[in-house]
């Protein structure tokens with residue numbers, strides 16, 4: 001039996017579930033609603049022509065790291081890129097986490113912290129957020145003392161709740177963790193606050209970022225991490241040499257240099273705030289303030305609302321079976337037209 005051959009840490013895991021339903025408006029995965037510009041497609045055509053697919057990509061992603069270095073304001077030797085930031089979370093486990101180590105993270109948050117911890121054979125411990133999903137520093141510090149975690153994950157703005165963690169609180173945790181503190185800034189561009197410059201002072205601080213959200217390149221799978229040279233050095237030991245393909249490296253580099261994402265981020269932020277105001281007008285919907293490109297809402301019958309939205313052509317994210325997100329749905333901010341359509345659809349569903 002194949003099942004008897006599978007590692008015990010893996011045998012009970014489930015596939016990451018993605019709805020591949022075709023919907024008129026895709027508002028479930030925090031992607032950018034914007035296609036790249038014509039200009040960028042021309043540049044991409046040029047990149048493809050010069051790409052030499054018979055040759056392995058640059059394992060150090062030198063040009064891309066230099067572009068990120070300029071963007072993030074840290075030297076390129078403290079940056080590593082990955083096949084999405086998921087790949088880097090996995091890499092952190094490979095280099096730093098062993099059996100019986102403890103990994104802590106807020107709950108609810110991004111589900112992959114737990115999954116990769118389980119795959120590493122380590123012990124995941126979720127620390128609940130407050131009633132309004134606010135982050136409770138004291139609770140977190142108690143957990144740090146109690147579990148002596150090898151890795152602590154914080155996510156700010158937090159997915160799926162949209163709230164941020166104050167910088168002072170991050171520093172408090174930094175001052176007491178002996179392991180790594182990973183701050184996931186996947187939605188950094190929508191809020192503007194970062195702790196990147198603290199990586200100069202704290203060698204155990206890791207900042208994760210991605211091209212999948214604000215940069216609009218989810219399909220190309222580009223993520224990066226910023227940390228100390230020591231941490232980056234240990235990461236390279238376990239990295240697959242050619243984890244990021246040549247096309248993704250070159251295109252991510254162009255998109256970053258073009259600066260075209262800026263205007264789009266401004267648009268999404270404006271739409272997010274408008275969407276939030278409009279959601280507040282709907283009876284029976286509680287919405288949580290967000291600093292990212294999505295809004296979490298709470299309704300009486302989330303599964304029913306989710307299904308009826310699909311019937312009307314809108315796909316949002318449901319959290320069926322997650323005890324922390326009972327009756328919650330997460331809607332990704334889209335174009336004004338899509339957001340209006342979603343609001344009208346939700347209004348109608350809620351008025352029935």
Ligand SMILES: *Cc1c(COP(=O)(O)O)cnc(C)c1O
Nearest residue numbers: 084085086110159186210212223
């Ligand atoms: C989307 C997301 C990621 C993963 O991004 P990829 O680079 O596409 O792997 C990581 N962390 C959080 C919190 C996210 O929401």
